[in-house]
Amino acid sequence: MKTNTLLLTLFTGLVFVSCKPKYEAEENSPGEMNPERFVMIGGGTTAGYMDNALTAKGQENSLAQLIANQLSLTGGGDFRQPLVSSGSVGIGLQGNSALQLGYKTDCKDVTSLSPVPLAENGDITIFQDQLYQSGSSFGNYGIPGMLIDKTTLYGYSSENLFYARFASEANATVLGDAVATSPTFFALYLGEEDILYYAKTGGLTGLIPPASFESVYRAVVTALTGTGAKGIVATLPDVTQTPFFRTIPTNGLTLDAPSADLLNSIYSTVGISFQVGANAFVVNDPGVNAFNARKILPDEYLLLSLPLDSVKCHQMGSVFPIKNQHYLSLDEIQNLRDHITAYNSIIREIAAEYGLAVVETGPFYENLQNGFVYNGVTMSSTFVSGGAFSLDGTSLNAKGNALLANEFIKVINAKFGATIPQINAGNYTAVLFP
Template sequence: MKKIIHIFYLFIFTGLLFFASCSDSSDDNPSPVTGNVDFTSYVAVGNSLTAGYADGALYISGQKYSWANDLSKQLTTVGGNGTFRIPYMPTELGVGVSESSTGTPVLRTKLVLGQTTDCLGSNGIGPVLADPNASQAVLYFYLVANVAAMGPYNNIGVPGIRVTDLFDPDLAEKNPYFGRIAYNTTDTLETYAAKVHPTFFTLWIGNNDVLGYATSGGTEAITPMEGDVGTGFQASMEAEVKYLTSITTGGVIADIPDITSIPYFNTIPYDAITLTNQSQADQLNAAYANYNATMESLGLPYRINFQVGANPMVIADADMPLPDSLSFLKIRQMKSDELVILETPLDSIKCGGWGTIKPVANQYILTENEIATVKKATDDFNAIMKNLADEYNLAFVDFNSIMKDIDQNGITMNGITFTTKYITGNLFSLDGIHLTPQGNAAVANYFVQAINDKYGTKIPEIDVSTFPAIQIPDKTAKVCIKPVSYP
């Protein structure tokens, strides 16, 4: 089971965050026109985003509202056969995998919005488990029950996979989301696309090759660029594209979005510590007097100072230029351009002294150096995918640029405004990484646009307003993160 945790830590947060209640139009769709590609049978290859994973779990309606299923329906207007088999999880409550405080795997249901109470007794609206008392045995049965006999499946998006996993003969043993659709335990995911005799494909993969490093605060590895098929990103991506183009008449490659723009990294502020009086600041500054004096004596610029109002959190940073003998001093206050991941336990900040007298562990923070590493890997991987799309004459969706534009400006489709705000931005589900039904419909439209541009089709776009939004229990209240007051 430890292998499961290694895979699924890529996209699941372990603690429930507590939130306080606080205070367009698109062009008319043209008539469908079939272009110069055969859309009869469509296969979608990818990871959790393709699978319809949302709200921290894989569940029936999330899979139903996946962008790949949305796209398959639009392709029927240009010759698609209307068949798009999905390996549905046998529960609407869903199955997700998280990690307990002891490091052991824990299965859980999806998240929904509900009433919460934090360690200070404050009530609010935030993500809660749909069934906090769900049986581990039942959830495990749902997760591992093999459904290969009801295939083959057109949606072979597998949560947690990297590009290199496509060729792993042990994937069914390591990843139960693939094991549940595998005919044999030694099957590889790469060959599964051929089982539906596809004429057209989409390939959106590579997110987890970067995301695992980012969601772990830089403690997990990024897939290396170099290496053989099954080891290196470039060789693996090239092999997969070559294989898919050999069995189809055309397809689409989508690149890796700017993951540092998503709510998972931009919801908890770096300056989350709010001090309400000078005595609090004086006590904390006294506690760090020796630290400041030591840094001054070493000629280093680091200082920890608190004042009344908002303050940057104190964090651990193993990259600080200090000798091993002073490793206990590798702590500092956050910078404004650094990021806090969504799974950071806010109760530990509110009531446990995290960020003040205790540094927030590195696994919860993306430092400047780590952000630069993420962005370089994303750019390098995306360049490979764009070159492959050009080489094999495929359509291409530049989600990296799209995500940056949404983060800076927002977008509007069919009267629905999408931003990268957590919960209220309409795009991202409650796990802060995966999409809402409306977000999936918007993503499907970007695929439609790319196909129309490349193949001369006139596939109609989706009306995203007809898809459900996140249900907020108290519609009169806004849901947001408040700065954490120091107790």
């Protein structure tokens, strides 16, 4: 009996093992979209601009490239970018080189970790590149600094040397070159440079009127869908949630008794007072009083462009008010947000009309502002240590781009019934410490 019982037990176990269902991974599928020829049009994030410059490393981790990598798993073809030389220090919109984290000594002879340029100047030799070749096409039409109305501007390469490197001809348009690739699927992240340009200049530049924004956006979508392509478009985030606007505290003016007394003697006639300890910085505000000066408000933003050595050693923000280009006032913040709201309404409306997928970037940036955990690692918009932004304070780093690319992928899957795998953002780098 013992032998029979043992045999029965073994037999039962074998049957159980043999009947256990096997796990099969979900097959990657493009669903109802065709990723064979993917094209993306946008600004710096699309191009891979990070650490305040365009570099090969940034391009390899551009938003467009990361999306293309995942599309290749479901039938996407080759995706070309106008690559910078891998040994280049890169070049930024002001002719600067890329930034790295290094040691910097300030005007008080204090040395600390800070973003420092890789070289004294950017690599202007990349603008000598002529990368366009007849019969071959690019997939990444991300152009650093490209405002939306420049997308359809003939001869734009004469204004923007980043585009001149791979424009098909001197009188070409970015949209025309993109359409000439006969895309089967496209992505748009247009308007990002418009809102950044306004915000980073302290509201001193204008913003394109919503009616003009709509006209250009509709022209772009009409041309791309005219090829039979499907696509995804991105709304615009509140860029004031990036480190560029949230790092320098408005109440960072710390005073001892003699300094407070001095400032009180200077500003008493216009009703501005100071105390020992923390105070709000003084900013320039034309017409507010005889000195055109006031204290910055808690809900206003000091920009990362503020020259801190001038603050520490030359009384900027106290005796000498901070200039308008280094802060955003409440009126400027409201103007920016009103335009973002209007632009996003237009984007959603046109997307619905043409059957396009829409990725909402606002919640993504808001989540970074609040902080969240990804694969056991806290991600946030904290400057340098937050893990998602590059050293210029507005551009995402490689890890941040991977996380944003996943937002695109999730929406593509939902809209077109695709099963494109998401990126493991943990495999991508953030800020490198020396």
